[in-house]
Amino acid sequence: MRARILSVKVGHVTGLREQKKQATRAALGAAALRLAWERGPENVRVDDIAEAAGVSTRTYNNYFSSREQAIVAAVIADRESRVAAAVVGRDADVGLGEAVIDAVAGQYEDEGGRDALLMITGSPALRACYIDTVAAIEDPLAEAIVERCPGVDTLTAQVLSAGVGAAVKVALRQWLRPTSMPGFVMVSGSVTDLLRTALTPLRPALEAAGDTEVSRCRL
Incomplete structure (x- = not known):
């Protein structure tokens, strides 16, 4: 029973972590697309996107390797x-x-x-x-x-x-x-x-x- 409870808790934590990752990815994409509309895609920096989404540049790089990836992710x-x-x-x-x-x-x-x-x-x-x-x-x-x-x-x-x-x-x-x-x-x-x-x-x-x-x- 204890093992089962532990398994349920681990699964719950994993599920919450995945939801948080998806939310962060979506927030980065939305920020990138909004800034691209405002400034033009060529004038958007990764640092700007991260700041607009409320995360660090290091966190940004865990999800996207370029500003274009983030912009396109929001579109698709x-x-x-x-x-x-x-x-x-x-x-x-x-x-x-x-x-x-x-x-x-x-x-x-x-x-x-x-x-x-x-x-x-x-x-x-x-x-x-x-x-x-x-x-x-x-x-x-x-x-x-x-x-x-x-x-x-x-x-x-x-x-x-x-x-x-x-x-x-x-x-x-x-x-x-x-x-x-x-x-x-x-x-x-x-x-x-x-x-x-x-x-x-x-x-x-x-x-x-x-x-x-x-x-x-x-x-």
């Missing part, structure tokens, strides 16, 4: 968990391919608002950081695929999610491709349309993983 706002939840939560008659493509494309619709995306497109460093954040969806997406389709092995799910991440990067690079004029980009059409086009070649593999009898996919 837990995109990876929203993608995973959307995949798991789709209706029973929706195939895995459709569920994944809709979930990914749907999370980029007006992400962070048009003004936030315009700020990102105007900064090469923010654009690069924004594209790099795609990797964060891969592990949660792999877990969501396994949860939705319990018979899909972990390696297959990871390969599929990595393919999705690569396709999203290709689409975003196409959408935010630089022009011959320094500091300017050509935003090419709808980002959701580009994402769907880039993800379409992966749909047969996703559907095959979900449709096999052994997968017992919970569709």
